[in-house]
Amino acid sequence: MDSTRVVDLKGGALAELTLEKSVTQAELESLLREKLGTGDIKVLSIRGERVTVQFGTDMDVVKVSEALRGTATINSYKAVGPVLSKQAMNQIYWAIGFAFLFMSVTVFIIFRDPVPSLAVILAAASDIIIAVGGMSLFGIPLSLASVGAILMLIGYSVDTDILLTTRVLKRRKGTINERALGAMKTGVTMSIAAIASMAALYLVTVFVMPEARVLSDIAAVLIIGLLADILTTWLMNLGILRWYLEVRS
Amino acid sequence: MNRKVSKFLKDYRVILLIVLVAASITAISTMGIQQGLDLQGGSLIQIQLERPVDAATMNTVTSVLDKRLNIFGVKDVKVRASGDQNVIVEIAGVQPDQVADIVGKPGKFEAKIGNETVLTGTDIVSVQPPIITGNEWEVPFRLSTDGARKFAEAARGKAGEPVKMYLDDRLITAPEISAEVATGKPVTDVRITGAENSKAEAEVQAKEIETLLKSGSLPVKVKIVGVSSVSPELGKQFAEGAVIAGLLAVLAIAVILIVRYRSPILVLPIFFTTLAELLLILGAAAVIRWNIDLAAIAGILAAIGTGVDDQIIITDEVLSGEGRRTRRKFRIKDAFFIIFASAGTLIAAMLPLAYIGFSRGATGIGLLAGFAFTTVLGVIIGVFITRPVYARFIETFNVAGRK
Numbered sequence: 001m002d003s004t005r006v007v008d009l010k011g012g013a014l015a016e017l018t019l020e021k022s023v024t025q026a027e028l029e030s031l032l033r034e035k036l037g038t039g040d041i042k043v044l045s046i047r048g049e050r051v052t053v054q055f056g057t058d059m060d061v062v063k064v065s066e067a068l069r070g071t072a073t074i075n076s077y078k079a080v081g082p083v084l085s086k087q088a089m090n091q092i093y094w095a096i097g098f099a100f101l102f103m104s105v106t107v108f109i110i111f112r113d114p115v116p117s118l119a120v121i122l123a124a125a126s127d128i129i130i131a132v133g134g135m136s137l138f139g140i141p142l143s144l145a146s147v148g149a150i151l152m153l154i155g156y157s158v159d160t161d162i163l164l165t166t167r168v169l170k171r172r173k174g175t176i177n178e179r180a181l182g183a184m185k186t187g188v189t190m191s192i193a194a195i196a197s198m199a200a201l202y203l204v205t206v207f208v209m210p211e212a213r214v215l216s217d218i219a220a221v222l223i224i225g226l227l228a229d230i231l232t233t234w235l236m237n238l239g240i241l242r243w244y245l246e247v248r249s
Numbered sequence: 250m251n252r253k254v255s256k257f258l259k260d261y262r263v264i265l266l267i268v269l270v271a272a273s274i275t276a277i278s279t280m281g282i283q284q285g286l287d288l289q290g291g292s293l294i295q296i297q298l299e300r301p302v303d304a305a306t307m308n309t310v311t312s313v314l315d316k317r318l319n320i321f322g323v324k325d326v327k328v329r330a331s332g333d334q335n336v337i338v339e340i341a342g343v344q345p346d347q348v349a350d351i352v353g354k355p356g357k358f359e360a361k362i363g364n365e366t367v368l369t370g371t372d373i374v375s376v377q378p379p380i381i382t383g384n385e386w387e388v389p390f391r392l393s394t395d396g397a398r399k400f401a402e403a404a405r406g407k408a409g410e411p412v413k414m415y416l417d418d419r420l421i422t423a424p425e426i427s428a429e430v431a432t433g434k435p436v437t438d439v440r441i442t443g444a445e446n447s448k449a450e451a452e453v454q455a456k457e458i459e460t461l462l463k464s465g466s467l468p469v470k471v472k473i474v475g476v477s478s479v480s481p482e483l484g485k486q487f488a489e490g491a492v493i494a495g496l497l498a499v500l501a502i503a504v505i506l507i508v509r510y511r512s513p514i515l516v517l518p519i520f521f522t523t524l525a526e527l528l529l530i531l532g533a534a535a536v537i538r539w540n541i542d543l544a545a546i547a548g549i550l551a552a553i554g555t556g557v558d559d560q561i562i563i564t565d566e567v568l569s570g571e572g573r574r575t576r577r578k579f580r581i582k583d584a585f586f587i588i589f590a591s592a593g594t595l596i597a598a599m600l601p602l603a604y605i606g607f608s609r610g611a612t613g614i615g616l617l618a619g620f621a622f623t624t625v626l627g628v629i630i631g632v633f634i635t636r637p638v639y640a641r642f643i644e645t646f647n648v649a650g651r652k
Contacts, residue, residue: 077476099602155551158595159591162590193561205494212490
């Protein structure tokens, strides 16, 4: 996983700067290392006047600003100490765990039938696992933003699964295949609409405001998860439902 | 057709929606939307106390920090407790280095005679503005009766000895005990005086002493554990970017729906429903003074996204239920079963995040509580207000069936 931006969870600091004079990446790095007395500094990118610098440790913003005087000004600064990040990591496990538990209980209350309920929960779990896998594949950091996206994914994933289960189990008209096909038409439209809107969000945040990582991370995670959801809902979940209806009858 | 329009407009849900949208527009235009720090620019500083404290101690900590920031002339500052061990300081439009510099000084005030602590910040009741005469300065302040007694006893017979004043264990000044104080009679109105080389220096020194006395004493040591700052320009860019992204997202959805239903007229009600939902969420945010920040914008997008999903479900149910009116009604009931079930699971999934945010405060993942809350708010508004109206519309005009 991309370890360079995981300030939220690992502890460290990230600064977005505007250069006042032109310097190279190496010059800026050695200037900061010399003035701050630590080697754990990395200039991540220089795009025109915009520079992103990462500090490995919880760096005092006052010192950074003094070190940069005359060279650059700080646009945004984000620092998280190790204590806070450990606390955040703990909270994330609890939040995702309980979110999943509450969602599962709700699904059971809705269907009151173990097999279809488990199928819905299994599909949601698969979506999350695939999304997390995609995050490590594409170097999207596990941050507060991507955790939000994972929770959102639970909601989106369950949407299509509930649609499928309701249509297949509750509707009387038509064969199982006809009902499933009808549900698929609706569900895939839903997924594609959501993917399209997230793609728009992603493109705007990446090209217009690269500093808004919160939004582009959320969009990227959701795009991966929603693509996965098309497969898990219409292959896995539908397969389980078919098998279940056959066994039941 | 006219009969259908008037029937549609007379539906109580439609009337409710129109009234609420009008109320939201009024609320937004009169009260305004409170923008989060990441949109208007500013700094958010997370402070951690040495140990968890009770509510009274937490109160002292927040009010001392608040006072100190005000003394230094920082405007638009909000200091609030977050749980029992953290304090969040929000400041609009100030660079993080200045803020960290001010808050970073923990401000533990002590006055000592010899090695004995005779006064702490809590003994000081009020401080008057400094008086500057030439290059001499004077800072009058008032002690509590208790503090005055303690001080008088300690100072008895010690005229000429210094009262060493420390801020965070650093000696700041050491005025001498005057003859009148050394009599041992408790005095609540006291002053510290001194002389510098110039009037300007006297002003600086007096201001520092005033701050020192005013900022009182923090009962526990504090440490800055997180700084997050956004310049106003960047904030404006975020806000504009969010609007562009929102518009493009709506456009993308519209294209998908036109391709799927081949009926542009169907896209209009979906668009208006989405717009109404957005207005209602923002209206509610304006009324309850809810901060709209980047996380909240993500929440609004999530709520609107599920809204579009729900409208697709409604449309398809009505489409497949063509023909008899009773069957259409039945289908809409089916659609709402799915809609309520998905809304229920989404809210259930968001609750832990909202809970962490409200109970533990806005540290760590609590920063995302705004996201969870906005999503839940949006979903509730959608499920109970806007989506039933959309269903009513589709049912009445049978737009989908006319394709």
